[in-house]
Amino acid sequence: MFQVFTDFASWLTYRVLKLSADTKAADAVHFFIEDVSKIFVLLIAMIYIIALLRASLNVERVRDYLAGKHRGVGYLMGSSFGAITPFCSCSSIPVFLGFTSAGIPVGITMSFLLTSPLINEVAVLLLMSLLGWKFTILYVVVGMAVGILGGIFLDLIKAERWLQSFAAEALKRGRQTASDKNSIDTLPVDSLQFRERHQFAKNEAMEIFGRVWKWVIVGVGLGAALHGFVPDGWIKAHLGDGQWWSVPAAVLLGIPLYSNATGVIPVMESLIANGLPVGTTLAFCMSTVAASFPEFILLKQVMQWRLLAILFCMLLVSFTVVGWVFNAFTPYL
Amino acid sequence: MKDIKVLGSGCAKCEKTITVIDTVARELNVAVTITKETSPESIMSYGVMSTPAVVIDNAVVHTGSIPHRDKIEQWLKNSE
Numbered sequence: 001m002f003q004v005f006t007d008f009a010s011w012l013t014y015r016v017l018k019l020s021a022d023t024k025a026a027d028a029v030h031f032f033i034e035d036v037s038k039i040f041v042l043l044i045a046m047i048y049i050i051a052l053l054r055a056s057l058n059v060e061r062v063r064d065y066l067a068g069k070h071r072g073v074g075y076l077m078g079s080s081f082g083a084i085t086p087f088c089s090c091s092s093i094p095v096f097l098g099f100t101s102a103g104i105p106v107g108i109t110m111s112f113l114l115t116s117p118l119i120n121e122v123a124v125l126l127l128m129s130l131l132g133w134k135f136t137i138l139y140v141v142v143g144m145a146v147g148i149l150g151g152i153f154l155d156l157i158k159a160e161r162w163l164q165s166f167a168a169e170a171l172k173r174g175r176q177t178a179s180d181k182n183s184i185d186t187l188p189v190d191s192l193q194f195r196e197r198h199q200f201a202k203n204e205a206m207e208i209f210g211r212v213w214k215w216v217i218v219g220v221g222l223g224a225a226l227h228g229f230v231p232d233g234w235i236k237a238h239l240g241d242g243q244w245w246s247v248p249a250a251v252l253l254g255i256p257l258y259s260n261a262t263g264v265i266p267v268m269e270s271l272i273a274n275g276l277p278v279g280t281t282l283a284f285c286m287s288t289v290a291a292s293f294p295e296f297i298l299l300k301q302v303m304q305w306r307l308l309a310i311l312f313c314m315l316l317v318s319f320t321v322v323g324w325v326f327n328a329f330t331p332y333l
Numbered sequence: 334m335k336d337i338k339v340l341g342s343g344c345a346k347c348e349k350t351i352t353v354i355d356t357v358a359r360e361l362n363v364a365v366t367i368t369k370e371t372s373p374e375s376i377m378s379y380g381v382m383s384t385p386a387v388v389i390d391n392a393v394v395h396t397g398s399i400p401h402r403d404k405i406e407q408w409l410k411n412s413e
Binding site: 091101301 | 340376377381384
């Protein structure tokens, strides 16, 4: 199915640019063209199709759905909705407060917010096309597990103690009103005509593509550089055995690097192809995507330092554990 | 005089929303005051979760995206 992109890249690299097939440069160029063309086409097509399906899903509906859900299913639902609901990361504070003031426990809200950057349609799509469906399933399961367990943990330690006071107030009020049902004023939900769905999907496809195409170029460019210029076997020889310290090191390295999933996945492909163990790669990428300083500075508006620090450590520990577990189990996969 | 507030944490889309509303208001010659509301607390008080959102005379009229021109024209024309 993807052969056409390989052929296109070969034609462009060897015929048009006349690079000889056995050089490093040709290898890198070929990789770059193949991946960029493949990702661009897939992105536009798939974002459109997925947006058609989820046109009527928005954070308001998710909130109404999650409010009053039993905790046990709450974390799972929160994390699942985080994976499929579109929202811009600049909305994470209003979303946090909206959920909180509807009386939804902090842990469930955080399950939603933690899973959201890790899993989205673009990430899944890229993983499928670059690393195959097995790896994709693995990634989705791990991403959701981090969101769900993270949420449960935050509720266990009663994280709401360390919210900023106005947010804590809102949560308290929300709990009271939530107990006398249906007091949350819901926006009217009108069912959508196909024409509106199409319009929404078209806008989504254009908007998301407009936002991520640069990341694809940067990510694939880095991947291509790794592919072509890091000596074959270097990564494998130095980090290939999944030495225990390489996982926390990868996580730490990922923190100052800030990227979204779109930019990182092409790099993952290249790292794995070069022999970096799957667990180490996952740990590095999750840390790059989910633990970022800009996001933490935003969260400071609603959380006290203490909670931020806990959240930060929690992410570091969980990504490291994910890395170790996967490195340990890779031989059996 | 219409009192318009744009709610948002200051991302690019919110800036764009302000510019668009301002342009349309000038074209239609409607007097407006546009203020930017960035504090999470007041955004919450309007019950808004997706930004940018637009509030006209204390009623939320739009959330979650840069509003379309036609929509803005409607809001502004209603005032007369």
